[in-house]
Amino acid sequence: MKRTLASCLLLASVCAVVPLAAGPQKKDEIAKLSLKIGDPAPDFTLLSDDWKTVKLSDFRGKKNVLLAVYVLAFTGG
Amino acid sequence: MGDTAVFGVSMDSPAANAAFAKQINIKFPLLSDMNRKMLTTYGILKTYDVQGEGYQWALRANIVIDKDGIIRHIEGGDSAVDPNTAASVCLDLHKKQAAK
Numbered sequence: 001m002k003r004t005l006a007s008c009l010l011l012a013s014v015c016a017v018v019p020l021a022a023g024p025q026k027k028d029e030i031a032k033l034s035l036k037i038g039d040p041a042p043d044f045t046l047l048s049d050d051w052k053t054v055k056l057s058d059f060r061g062k063k064n065v066l067l068a069v070y071v072l073a074f075t076g077g
Numbered sequence: 078m079g080d081t082a083v084f085g086v087s088m089d090s091p092a093a094n095a096a097f098a099k100q101i102n103i104k105f106p107l108l109s110d111m112n113r114k115m116l117t118t119y120g121i122l123k124t125y126d127v128q129g130e131g132y133q134w135a136l137r138a139n140i141v142i143d144k145d146g147i148i149r150h151i152e153g154g155d156s157a158v159d160p161n162t163a164a165s166v167c168l169d170l171h172k173k174q175a176a177k
Contacts, residue, residue: 035151044115044118046086047111048094049108052106054108056142056146064082066139067141068084068160068163069086069087069135071123074093074097
């Protein structure tokens with residue numbers, strides 16, 4: 001668990017540098033979160049970094065899911 | 078974090094994510110939303126202004142979904158850089174579920 005949390009922190013800190021790397025920002029349009037606590041999470045199927053499909057609904061009744069969304073890979077300089 | 082599956086999500090390709098995971102030694106899967114479908118559905122695309130041009134990339138966000146498929150935590154923007162709040166939500170969920 002500590003390793004996972006440490007990885008999360010590392011990923012977050014690397015991605016925190018993105019706005020600086022992206023250059024001047026004059027009119028950033030911040031997305032409005034369309035979902036809120038208590039809403040059903042829309043299902044999705046995405047490809048993992050080892051090219052396996054990961055479907056949110058496959059975890060239903062089995063595991064909670066934490067999604068750490070980051071801006072772009074390799075943006076820490 | 079108890080009974081929790083952890084994933085990173087971005088619009089990068091699986092190959093880029095694999096190299097990124099290796100570079101910064103990430104131990105959980107990184108998921109690719111190359112067509113931005115999931116990011117759009119979840120409302121976590123942000124338009125970044127770069128040299129006068131708008132580019133849509135993901136907004137930093139942490140989302141916790143419980144075993145029933147219900148969103149139990151969602152935060153976007155600078156506060157999402159710190160995953161500790163999301164991690165404590167996961168621990169609380171685990172404790173409540175274990176007590177059932």
